[in-house]
Structure formats: C-alpha cells, structure tokens
Amino acid sequence: MSYYQRHIFFCTNVRPEGVDRPSCGRCGSQALRDYVKARIAEAGLAGKGGVRVNTSGCLDRCEEGPVAVVYPEGVWYTYVDEEDLDEIIEEHLVAGRPVTRLMIP
Amino acid sequence: MSYYQRHIFFCTNVRPEGVDRPSCGRCGSQALRDYVKARIAEAGLAGKGGVRVNTSGCLDRCEEGPVAVVYPEGVWYTYVDEEDLDEIIEEHLVAGRPVTRLMIP
Numbered sequence: 001m002s003y004y005q006r007h008i009f010f011c012t013n014v015r016p017e018g019v020d021r022p023s024c025g026r027c028g029s030q031a032l033r034d035y036v037k038a039r040i041a042e043a044g045l046a047g048k049g050g051v052r053v054n055t056s057g058c059l060d061r062c063e064e065g066p067v068a069v070v071y072p073e074g075v076w077y078t079y080v081d082e083e084d085l086d087e088i089i090e091e092h093l094v095a096g097r098p099v100t101r102l103m104i105p
Numbered sequence: 106m107s108y109y110q111r112h113i114f115f116c117t118n119v120r121p122e123g124v125d126r127p128s129c130g131r132c133g134s135q136a137l138r139d140y141v142k143a144r145i146a147e148a149g150l151a152g153k154g155g156v157r158v159n160t161s162g163c164l165d166r167c168e169e170g171p172v173a174v175v176y177p178e179g180v181w182y183t184y185v186d187e188e189d190l191d192e193i194i195e196e197h198l199v200a201g202r203p204v205t206r207l208m209i210p
Binding site: 002003004007009047052054055056057058059060061069071072073074076105 | 107108109112114152157159160161162163164165166174176177178179181210
C-alpha cells in the first residue's frame with residue numbers, strides 16, 4: 001500500500017508567450033486543481049492513506065491538455081470544468097472506478 | 106502499461122520565510138531534479154514508454170524531506186546529493202530495483 005491511496009497530479013505549467021504549444025496552466029488548471037484539493041479536504045479524504053492532490057510541472061502531453069494523472073493506477077485524464085472533476089472525484093478518487101469518458105490513453 | 110514506464114516527482118515547494126516547517130525546495134531539490142532530468146534525457150530514456158522526471162508542489166512529507174516519489178510503484182525516497190540520485194537513476198529508474206537505503210516507508 002502506497003503512502004497515499006490515490007495521488008493525482010495536475011499539470012499547471014505555463015509556457016512563455018509566443019511558444020507554439022498549448023499550456024495546461026492557460027486552461028485554468030491551477031484553479032481547477034485548487035477546487036479538487038478543497039473538495040477532497042472537505043470530504044475528510046486528505047492525508048496518509050487517503051487522496052493527495054498536487055500540482056506538477058509539464059507532463060508533456062500538452063496537445064491533449066489540460067491533463068491530470070492518477071497514480072498508482074497511471075490513469076490519465078483531460079477535463080474542462082468542475083463538472084468533469086466532480087465525476088473524477090466521486091467515481092475514481094473516492095470509489096475507485098476510472099472515468100472512461102474523460103480518459104486519454 | 107502506463108503512458109510513462111516510471112514517473113518520478115520531486116517536491117520543489119518553498120514555504121514562505123518564518124513558517125516553522127522544512128521545505129524540500131530549500132534543500133536544493135529544483136537543481137537536483139534538473140540533474141536527474143538531464144541524465145534521463147542523455148540516456149535516451151525520456152518520453153512515452155520511458156521515464157518522466159517532474160517537479161511537484163508540496164507532497165506533505167516535509168519533515169522527511171527532501172522527498173521524491175516514483176510511480177506506479179509508489180516508492181518514496183529521501184536524498185542528499187547527486188550520488189544518491191545516481192543510485193536511484195541506475196538502480197530504480199533504469200533497472201527497476203528500488204533503492205532500500207534511501208526509501209522512506
């Protein structure tokens with residue numbers, strides 16, 4: 001059993017202006033990660049043995065972004081808004097059922 | 106098989122001055138992560154199916170830091186210098202053998 005039961009990383013990278021690749025951090029990923037972190041804390045799921053919600057640097061899947069990855073499963077997601085993230089929280093992070101419609105292979 | 110065979114996250118968080126908890130980012134973790142990232146690239150191991158080396162926000166194991174975590178295994182490490190990281194690269198990231206002497210449970 002890993003230290004955290006599930007560990008989700010949100011890319012919040014922001015590329016410099018003028019670079020011709022998209023950036024997860026320009027799609028609201030910092031605010032949306034903060035939303036997930038707050039919801040996990042409110043649900044009493046934060047901490048050892050629970051769920052950890054982190055920012056990360058560039059996960060190098062920029063064209064598919066904004067992206068997040070859940071370990072130890074290694075399930076990758078793209079998402080648009082809080083509604084998508086509510087589904088990831090309730091289905092995957094809490095109930096352990098990956099959300100097929102938001103997964104990227 | 107996950108998108109990356111192994112994915113290592115280095116906490117590079119720097120707490121504000123005056124906060125009475127240690128910070129991985131004040132232990133040189135950004136530079137040491139950059140060292141690992143460069144070594145993985147030089148070895149031709151970067152990219153899909155290979156090894157990804159990322160920074161992350163606070164992993165909340167501050168008192169045991171500086172810390173890094175390798176997924177999908179969920180193996181946690183503390184380290185001091187490039188010599189420790191060389192061992193993690195060669196033994197774990199390349200050969201798949203976690204380095205017991207640097208692990209934290």
